[in-house]
Amino acid sequence: MSNRAQSYPRFNIFQRIEHIVLLVSFSVLAITGLPQMYSLQPWAAFMIDAMGGIETVRVIHRTAAVLLILGTIYHFGALTYRIFVQRVALTMLPGLQDVKDGLQALGHNVGLVKTPPRMGRYNFGEKVEYWAVIWGTVVMVLTGFMLWNPIATTSILPGQFIPAAKAAHGGEALLAVLSIITWHFYNVHVKRFNRSMFTGKISHAEMEEEHALELEAIEQGRTPPEADPTGVQRRQRLFVPFAAVITTILLIGLYIFVTFEQTAITTVPRQEIEAFTRVTPEPGVVQ
Amino acid sequence: MTLPSGEALHAGVDLAVIGQSVHGSSADAPVYCTDCHAPRQRYQYPHGANPAPDRASFKAEVAQNCEQCHVAAEQHNPGHLQAAADANVPTCVECHNGHDVAPVAAMQTDPVGTCQRCHQEFDDPRLGDIHAELVANLGAGQSCETCHASTPQSEDAQCQNCHSLLTSQLTLPSGDTVDLHVNPEEIIDSVHGEQMLAGVQYTTLRCTDCHQAQGLRGFPHQTIDAETRRDFTIALQQVCQECHLDIYDRTGDGVHAQHIVEGSLEAATCADCHGNHAIQDPATPRERVSQTCGNCHAEINDQYSASVHGAALLGEDNPDVPVCTDCHGVHDIPDPTTAAFRLSSPQMCGRCHADVDLMQKYNISTDVLDTYVADFHGTTVTLFEHHSPDEASNQAVCYDCHGVHNILPVTDANSSIIKANLLQTCQQCHPDATENFPDSWTSHFKPSLEHNPLVYFVDLFYMIVIPATVGGFLLFIGTDIFRRIREWFGRRRAAKDE
Numbered sequence A: 001m002s003n004r005a006q007s008y009p010r011f012n013i014f015q016r017i018e019h020i021v022l023l024v025s026f027s028v029l030a031i032t033g034l035p036q037m038y039s040l041q042p043w044a045a046f047m048i049d050a051m052g053g054i055e056t057v058r059v060i061h062r063t064a065a066v067l068l069i070l071g072t073i074y075h076f077g078a079l080t081y082r083i084f085v086q087r088v089a090l091t092m093l094p095g096l097q098d099v100k101d102g103l104q105a106l107g108h109n110v111g112l113v114k115t116p117p118r119m120g121r122y123n124f125g126e127k128v129e130y131w132a133v134i135w136g137t138v139v140m141v142l143t144g145f146m147l148w149n150p151i152a153t154t155s156i157l158p159g160q161f162i163p164a165a166k167a168a169h170g171g172e173a174l175l176a177v178l179s180i181i182t183w184h185f186y187n188v189h190v191k192r193f194n195r196s197m198f199t200g201k202i203s204h205a206e207m208e209e210e211h212a213l214e215l216e217a218i219e220q221g222r223t224p225p226e227a228d229p230t231g232v233q234r235r236q237r238l239f240v241p242f243a244a245v246i247t248t249i250l251l252i253g254l255y256i257f258v259t260f261e262q263t264a265i266t267t268v269p270r271q272e273i274e275a276f277t278r279v280t281p282e283p284g285v286v287q
Numbered sequence B: 001m002t003l004p005s006g007e008a009l010h011a012g013v014d015l016a017v018i019g020q021s022v023h024g025s026s027a028d029a030p031v032y033c034t035d036c037h038a039p040r041q042r043y044q045y046p047h048g049a050n051p052a053p054d055r056a057s058f059k060a061e062v063a064q065n066c067e068q069c070h071v072a073a074e075q076h077n078p079g080h081l082q083a084a085a086d087a088n089v090p091t092c093v094e095c096h097n098g099h100d101v102a103p104v105a106a107m108q109t110d111p112v113g114t115c116q117r118c119h120q121e122f123d124d125p126r127l128g129d130i131h132a133e134l135v136a137n138l139g140a141g142q143s144c145e146t147c148h149a150s151t152p153q154s155e156d157a158q159c160q161n162c163h164s165l166l167t168s169q170l171t172l173p174s175g176d177t178v179d180l181h182v183n184p185e186e187i188i189d190s191v192h193g194e195q196m197l198a199g200v201q202y203t204t205l206r207c208t209d210c211h212q213a214q215g216l217r218g219f220p221h222q223t224i225d226a227e228t229r230r231d232f233t234i235a236l237q238q239v240c241q242e243c244h245l246d247i248y249d250r251t252g253d254g255v256h257a258q259h260i261v262e263g264s265l266e267a268a269t270c271a272d273c274h275g276n277h278a279i280q281d282p283a284t285p286r287e288r289v290s291q292t293c294g295n296c297h298a299e300i301n302d303q304y305s306a307s308v309h310g311a312a313l314l315g316e317d318n319p320d321v322p323v324c325t326d327c328h329g330v331h332d333i334p335d336p337t338t339a340a341f342r343l344s345s346p347q348m349c350g351r352c353h354a355d356v357d358l359m360q361k362y363n364i365s366t367d368v369l370d371t372y373v374a375d376f377h378g379t380t381v382t383l384f385e386h387h388s389p390d391e392a393s394n395q396a397v398c399y400d401c402h403g404v405h406n407i408l409p410v411t412d413a414n415s416s417i418i419k420a421n422l423l424q425t426c427q428q429c430h431p432d433a434t435e436n437f438p439d440s441w442t443s444h445f446k447p448s449l450e451h452n453p454l455v456y457f458v459d460l461f462y463m464i465v466i467p468a469t470v471g472g473f474l475l476f477i478g479t480d481i482f483r484r485i486r487e488w489f490g491r492r493r494a495a496k497d498e
Helices: A013-037 A042-050 A052-087 A096-110 A124-148 A148-155 A159-191 A204-208 A212-219 A230-261 B015-020 B057-070 B079-084 B092-096 B104-109 B111-116 B125-137 B154-163 B184-189 B229-242 B245-253 B255-261 B270-272 B285-292 B299-307 B308-316 B325-330 B339-353 B355-361 B370-375 B376-386 B398-402 B419-427 B451-498
Strands: A006-010 A201-203 B169-171 B177-179 B194-198 B200-202
Touching: A006 A204, A013 A042, A013 A052, A013 A159, A042 B376, A052 A124, A052 A230, A052 B376, A096 A124, A096 B451, A124 A148, A124 A159, A124 A230, A148 A159, A159 B451, A201 A204, A204 A212, B057 B092, B104 B111, B177 B229, B229 B245, B229 B270, B245 B255, B285 B299, B285 B308, B285 B325, B299 B308, B339 B355, B339 B370, B339 B376, B339 B398, B370 B376
Parallel strands: none
Antiparallel strands: A006 A201, B169 B177, B194 B200
8 A cells, every 4th residue: 555656745845944044054153153162272263264263253153143043933933833823733742652762762773672663753863853952042042142141141140150151052052063963964864864854755765764653644544634724714813913923022032132232342441551751861871 | 692593592591490400419410511411512612603503403402411311202202202203392301391300290290281381272172172171170190191191092091081081061963962971980890891701702892892983983073963862872873783783683673663763762772771881781680670661661660660560579579570571572572552462462471370380489370371261351362363463352361450560469459350349340341241240250260169160060061961962872873873784684684595
């Protein structure tokens, strides 16, 4: 019954664009951020030089941060729309089954368990990655705000939060980059190049290996029913103004994030002192 | 009687005068008339005609006979005889008189007066003025002969003869005056005196080694073409390069020389810092350095003297604290107001403050440079210096917080970096900073349980979480690869079996 040549839709165009935006902003943030973290290493100094100096690198980093936050705001809107208007199943929510799947996969890998886990639309590996991105983004945005607006931060929080935020911003960045290089790259590039995030489609073989339960459901026609169009319309009418208000608030928040304070004056005040003041009428008089 | 020249020659002789002279009867060795008026035959009566055409010739003829008893004139007074062709050259009697020949002791009471019988007027009026001043300033035991000795004098001695006696000033066209007095001892006792340096024996510098270009050699000197005394000093420093070329070249790159080139003539020349005749080792004692700079930079020197560095130098003679030149350099002093100076200044402070051996004497942390560089200010400054050393940055460097010349010890209530004053210091650049803000700076402490514990815990958290997470991922990936290889071999075996 199953058609091995068939491919299955996985990501719509908006999700794919969202991924590209995240990919670009994350990469730019990493490329401009890590050299700042290790700025005294020769390679980092070289990279900063190549990118036009530290001030330019900071501007690029902050621009990419704004892009990342815009993407995050969009994601929040799209996600709530899908949940509250389209009422899609919360397939990304982690559960006990994911722990079991993970352990089974590990057991299967080392040969202790005969069969690999059969997993749903999002398997444990993908959930780890998604929630890591969520957690990482929250940490990076919060600590980033503190570093961007240290005066506003210290008007509420103790001063030590600033260097702590810097430590966390760097630590979390390193964790994120290393996770992408290991977990993400292995799972979607090395193990098998998973093109679904770019083409929108996933092959039968990939479905079989990674989303066996979802495949089974599709093949048995147990796909979730399309939402009732009148219900969607009704909920849309409620959602759109609500989302507009929230989005506006978030965008204002982003604007404040970027423009809230001028941390420092642009020029360090020079000490004013008369350099040339003689004690003797004329020293070294030629006799 | 009348000589052929028409001059009168008195035949009358006051015997009492001869008697009272050193040649007279009261002397140990009385001289008789014909001892001097020789040969005796000529003076027998009746006298023959006097062969002398004039009075001077007659005196010269008589004076030849002085050598019968006295040292030859060539030895006694060669100077005068050098001008033998001159009809006015004096003979013995010109100075020592004839019948009333004076005792030497009596002459010594007024030696100048003797010379001045002839030497009263000079062709060049300047010579008369100078001589009048020199004679007026002659000290005990000094006479015309002090300068006009009968033996040849060295060139330096010739300069010193006059300039050690002169007390007047030379007036330049601008009205500035230059003291003409020189104390030769100052040069002898200076670094330019005779000394052994690095195995080389140096003789004392001669006056004309330096005073050469202005045409000062020879007397009367050529006029100095400098308008003002400052012009003269600036022009004269050119001569230093003849021996000190490398230093002179470096000085040319320095801020003082640049200012002079740009027309600020009060900027320091070689002599302004080192002196001229009495040059001593400029850094012995060390506080001499700050005193030298303080001559022109008095206000800064006052600040420095009251600072933690200056107080230790001046009060304790501390050899470790910096003097001006340790931070500013010596001859090629860079302009301290440039961006480049600012950006490199932390490394300058770090030369001492990151030196473990030096700092442990005073129990001062050497983490200061590393912790600064690791922080936002220091990282930016370091990167700026690396990428664009001449570009201005608004990031604080050491002296923006600690002070420049006026750095105070942390025990001082006015210190800019103690807790009580730190907010104010931060507000110089962060005007909106509030009470908590200064704590966002880690105060040069590496994060620990004691200092900045929150940062310490965040670091600790990631030190555990990163290896644990990435290690977990790698473990999982490793087992996955392991399984795939096993499966691949399994498929191959199955294919073979078929």
